[in-house]
Amino acid sequence: MITRVFSVRVWAPVGVLTSLAYCVHQRRVARAETPGLPGQRPVDRSLLELKMVQVVFRHGARSPLKPLPREQAEWNLQLLEVPPQTQFDYTVTNLAGGLKPHSPLDSQYRKTVLKGGMFAGQLTNVGMQQMFALGQRLRKSYVEDIPFLSPTFNPLEVFVRSTNIYRNLESTRCLLAGLFQSQKEGPIVIHTDEASSEVLYPNYQNCWSLQERTRGRRQAACLQPGISEDLQKVKEGMGIASNDGVDFLSLFDNAAAEQVHSLPSCPTLRRFAQMIEQRAVDTALYIMQREDRESLQMAVGPFLHILESNLRKVMDPATAPGKTSAWNLAGGTDWECDVSWAFAEQSVIYR
Secondary structure: OOOOOOOOOOOOOEOOHHHHHHHHHHHHHHHHHHOOOOHHHHOOHHHHOOOOOOEEEEEEOOOOOOOOOOOOOOEOOOOOOOOOOOOOOOOOEOOOOOOOOHHHHHHHHHOOOOOOOOOOOOOOHHHHHHHHHHHHHHHHHHHHOOOOOOOEOOOOOOEEEEEEOHHHHHHHHHHHHHHHHHOOOOOEEEEEEEEOOOOOOOOOOOOOHHHHHHHOOOHHHHHOOHHHHHHHHHHHHHOOOOOOOOOOHHHHHHHHHHOOOOOOOOHHHHHHHHHHHHHHHEEEHHHOEEEEOHHHHHHHHHHHHHHHHHHHHOOOOOOOOOOOOEEEEOOOOOOOOOOOOOOOOOOOOOO
């Protein structure tokens, strides 16, 4: 039975699928190597054949989404210079292959200009290099070690999906350049969706129920015992007013961005770096509460359903050969509103 399941070779879209592919691969290895129940024969892995890889990844390192008051880091435009090896032409369409949808999030980010001239949330050359390196790792795993994917990009093998945010589209480009060494046999098309119906991140704007269930949690998190006192301590150290809307998520976003780009950071951010990271996690857990299963289902359920449907389709004997991509790449999963598909975080890398 297992032999039959893995008898057909297929590839799924590039982008969101990188981390997920790795996780699924590791689980299969674990299951194949784990002793079975009494009376069951161990699985001979030599009889298995990989059918599909779904890769889910986040964007590379970027500038902060919101600058902090009194912050001195300078986001120079030189950080936007594209490394030559990451260049790879691509086209963006909607899910039906039509014109690229408008990106309201990109329009919003462009309204925030950071010190040095960059916009908020822009992919930097550090992030481009990160994604190129991730592509190289995938090439080693699925082109060299396991000859599952062609060494050059073939649109019949790979389906590419991303959120419609420029840093995520560019991250996908860099990953593909590393994966295929900038070689292609056909046009690269990155499929994306309207912001109103996007499912690659928790879509609070489109899902009224999710919006209502989580309304006010981010603000309420700042008032929780422990979080409140620590936040006040950091703000006082930075000379930030207590009512300016800064929380641990924005503090961590700036601190992490400055660190990965080796930019001079506020002494207070450096001194409380470990505490800021932990409190950012605490804040995120409070916003998306573990026991609130319905909110979790609304936030990530539609995306997980797509991944499951892809796997079921490729396993269905009724599916005609060539009707599914062996590689599914989903990139740009951001859990703050700009996601690519978040399994390889890595952002998969940096978020």
